Amino acid sequence: MADARASSFQKATQMAIEQSKGEGASTYAVSSYNGSLLRNQIIETHHSDELTFALKPVLDIIEVIFSRTTTDLHGNVQVFSSQASLANEKVLYSGHQDILVELPIITAAVSREVFCNWFKGVAAHNTTMDILHIIKHYSWDAKLVLAVGSFAMSFGGFRLVSELHSTNPIAKAVALLKNFPQTLELAGILKSMLEAIFLVVKAILDMTKSVIELYELSHNEYFTAESPEIIAATADIPTAVYWTIQSTVDCASQIMSLTAMDPEYLSKSWELSSLAHKLEMIRSQLVKQINLCYKFIEKKKDDEIFNSMARVLETSHIDNSISLNLLFREKDGSQPMLYDCLHQNLVPIEDLKGKVVGLYITDLNIVSEDYLILQQIYPEKLDDRNRIENQYEIVWIPVMDNWTNDKYWQFENLRDQMEWLSVRHPSQVALQVIRYIREICNFVKKPLLVVMDTDGKIVHKDATQMMCIWGNQAYPFSLAKEMSLWQQRNWTISLLAEGIDQYLPTWIEERKHICLYGGEDMEWIRSFTRTAKAVALRCGIELEMLYAGKNRSRERVVKKMINVTQRERLSKALEWKLISYFWLRMEKMCVSEPPPLAIPEEEGVDDEFFMPDDLYFVAPAQGKMRHSIFTGIVNMLSFGSSSKGWAVISGDTEKMLFEADGELLLKALFEHEKWKERAENDGFVRALEIYYHQLCNDLPHCISLILSDTELKGISCAACNKPMEKMVKYSCCTDRASFGYD
Template identity: 35%
Template sequence: VSIELLRRKSVLLLISDLQIPEKELIILEQIYNESRVQPTRIESQYEVIWIPIVDRSSTFDDTMRKQFESLQAMMPWYSVGHPSMIQPAVMRYIKELTDRKFICLYGGEDMNWIRKFTTTAKAVAKTANIELEMLYVGKSNPRERVRRNMTNIELENLSHTLSDISLIWFFWVRLESMWHSRAQHGVTVRNDLIMQEILTMLGFDGSDQGWAVISRGADEMARAKAETFLKSLEEYTAWEAAAAEKGFIPALNDHFRSLRTEHHCNRLTLPGISVAEIGSIKDTVVCVDCGKPMEALLMFRCCTD
């Protein structure tokens, strides 16, 4: 790859072994291909490079070679020419980097909650001795309040924000697009973990509360609405010992469950769905908390900042 092709663009490194789940690869491919439709837009100014990590203690035999070449052929983006090109020192650095940091996405419009949440999260991270990075992703229909929040977050150094408000819109559009695509193929929350997480995020966005998701790698994740997440962080001393024993995120999830009540009210807004389409998709839309089908309602809304 010529360096000129990557100049002035953000470069995303897709780091994985040769066991990338096909479902995840399809989603990444969809997002990438959609960004190429209008390459001059700010949210399209990036390139992806696949960094394949293979255990050097195992022999890179013909089976692994075919697996690598098959994955490489499926990817519309750039990739390292061969896994052997990744030096051991680079592999060690990547493994250390990807296992160490906790990433938190959060959203909503309540600036008071944002201040409390980010300040408390930083304090807990320091006490727990974990590296935490936070990113504000607002709401799917970002208006002036979200823009003001982004400015305040940057001025007060509360967390990271996206560089332009259009990128917030783009983030949510991509989630909605992923939902539409999977729903059209008959995928439901009951049989697909990715669909469940997409609906959870869209449900968070449809509520009037803030929310947050924290993860480390692909296997550890905790998510909750504003008050539950903030209360859990404020009560860190109650689960600090558990965090030291089983890990920060498993202990946080346990505390979320201890605060959960039977009552819940989840809303899910799906823009672009016509009245005629509701009948065909309603069976795929179930509550992420209890698994029951959600009641379909037609809503008219007028909101001003």
């Protein structure tokens, strides 16, 4: 009878197992479901998010179970970090029992559903949907923790019995009731299957963590429910929850099948491995969305800091201490230090308190015309530190995208060749400061001199041209000061040649006629200087002449002209460096912003004001005899681009000034007899100018204007006042260094 009962029980059990492994119970049958249809079915099971609980402690407990149980029957395989396990085990002694009161009710219901459906042979998909209905009032992350927690309890119980049955009588008794001895005898056969289950368990836990992390991000202060980032990130959560819960169902089914089992009723290990892979694929998409959310949060925080910094730098304070500390604060919070390039020692930031600070921003390709001129101007302040216009300091801030050891070496080498201050090290400059330099100051590659006043406010985004034009007279280097300087100037010999020669101030004071001239045609130079002196002598005027070379000239050629001019005593001549500075200053004037203003109004003559149009300058109205500063500068650059020759002549009053093409001017001097009577009435310069323009109208001419990296609209010819046609010139000499600083 006993044998009959045993046989009957074994037959019933066998039938239950066979039914559970029937066609309808295929774990992967749902893989053929249309994706959108499946997602709609999953979402229909979700009624509300009204129920939730403290997920983190429960997740920590689950991880303790998984990390302690994912070893094979001989304790050789482990897929979880032991350090993570020890850290999470603190939750076991943290007194979270109050938040776990209702948890067993739900997890028991889930476990019962899994067991009953397995025994009835219900498909894993249907079991998963039933579980989702049980927990329909919980949020998606809470659903996942409940389902995974339910599986963790059954998986943990299975592993406790399998590990303790040989040493613990209670575990032994349970093992006998569960028919574990027969199961354990097949340990070698089951090894690969168990290892596959462990991989799925790890994938389940990883997915649960990612879903919880994503839900926490969705409630971050930088997001709303309508944020595109959150909508995109949470779109795949229902599907991820579904497949994770189904994975717990599949693993639980495998464990329950171990009771009175035959290996043929177990899934193949590769099927479980493919399930783990599927979870990882789904999770990888969630991780991408999580990373995008973190990047968004990081950008929002970065924007907040950046906007706060911009407000500080664009607001006046008691002094400049706040702004200086913001710019040069060390990343570790230590005392910010700057480097004195001249004396090669560190200086405290307090040394800049109460001073105007120019932030010289460049990359490591620093040798440019602006840099070389600043190097010439800066030492003037060192000679007399007490003068008000010398109460400023320049700090070099190198900006590069990718710093390497070679670039750091290059930085130190360049730093030691300077005379002003520098940041101690490029890493000292915060990323927010670099962003401000790029976005607000518009630094790309061209060097900038950003000026901060004594109150810590940025007052000029680029005073490079201003300093090159006016030198230390431009102190305190603000836009208001730049406008003031232009308003105080007329088109005079003083503006044209300010600071380039020691004799000029004396000549102007003595009301002498002054002629600046240049070119690279030695025969023209000889003829022009001798003729001009002869005509001046006949007219009874004192004429001083000064050779100023040619725009964009070669050092070797111009030095040859200087030597011949001085050797033959044709006139005085500027040094080569001053000639290069003279023309560079002229170019800076041409493209400076704000633009050069017209000369003040005089009786019977209308003013000409040249205002910028989309950052470009509008040319003067045609037909006007009166030249503005801008027109005069353009004319000088036009004539100075010719190798034949050019000249500008000033009368005995500074307001009498006109610029001319060399060949036409020489012809006008040769024909002095035709305009000498007018000279007696109107003055030498005025009469010569009128006759010169008559020649311009009568004789053919060709005048060009070369400017680097700039656009000027509506430029008129310096000789005939007709609009000039814009052309493109290609040259291998693209920087000032090749014109004279080599």
